[in-house]
Amino acid sequence: MGSQSPFELPPAVRELFGADPEFSDDHEGASGGVVNVNGIYWMKKGPEAVAEHERLTWLETQGLPVPKVALFEADVLVLADAGVASLASAEVDSPGAAMAEALRRLHALPIADCPFDARIDTMLRLARRQVEDGLVDAEDFDDDNAGRTPEAVLEQLIAERPEVEDLVVVHGDYTPSNVLEGGMLIDLGRLGVADRYRDIALALRDLDDDFGPGEVAAFLAAYELSEPDQRRVHYYRLLDELF
Missing domain, CATH: 3.90.1200.10 (Aminoglycoside phosphotransferase (APH), C-terminal lobe)
Structure with missing residues (x-):
């Protein structure tokens, strides 16, 4: 995908990503309209992003480990990369x-x-x-x-x-x-x-x-x-x- 975002970014999101961000939709489990940005963020847009932000906010109050919300503006959700693999590819015993x-x-x-x-x-x-x-x-x-x-x-x-x-x-x-x-x-x-x-x-x-x-x-x-x-x-x- 290169340096082109798949959609127009709100101002605060553009500022967070910097002057020349790199966008990629080539990643593990590529689904749900998730875009990797600069290798350190995950971005979603639309009703699904709004729904996920609401649920992340609630789950955090329940004490369960969830991704850190780096920014949420309009209907764009940006999550910080957790830095670990999913169980689909992680080397775990079971x-x-x-x-x-x-x-x-x-x-x-x-x-x-x-x-x-x-x-x-x-x-x-x-x-x-x-x-x-x-x-x-x-x-x-x-x-x-x-x-x-x-x-x-x-x-x-x-x-x-x-x-x-x-x-x-x-x-x-x-x-x-x-x-x-x-x-x-x-x-x-x-x-x-x-x-x-x-x-x-x-x-x-x-x-x-x-x-x-x-x-x-x-x-x-x-x-x-x-x-x-x-x-x-x-x-x-x-x-x-x-x-």
Whole structure:
């Protein structure tokens, strides 16, 4: 990307970056419109950046490790680089166990104190909007949903909506690339109160894909979940297809 920002920068952000900043979108887990700046900052813009700033501010009051907000102006969020790798690439003894330990800390937060709602009715409304606005990339579906339409996935989600939710504070996109070595959580724009399986389902999926069944077993042991509810695992994996 070089020295050209992908969007117009607010004055305070331009001042922070200096006269000749370097922008790059070539980085680990490149997703969510995140841009690396000068090798020391991460920048996002838009509604997702606003949502993440709100959640970072709240999580900091709860004592969990989160990235330092270097600047927030208009709808541009700038985070300081934490200086450590994510569990997708860090050399740790067990990525599965590390993910479980960080998740247990998050899921232990009191839901009464969390102002962000991510319960299933809220997520289905958002999913419908995603589908109606043409924002779902069906080409990016998991292999077991290949060839399906977003409309068909949404119809199944509505028909199979779980009757009970085991509510905790969830991350909402809990993958190895969103947990840094040491347990810091990043990419928090979907955080809110929801069924714990919203996180468990994605953790199991990505650990299996990236590291194999041994790390799935390590995650389950450290999270103290001996027999996962496969119906809810499948449901929340399917829900993630629309986001």
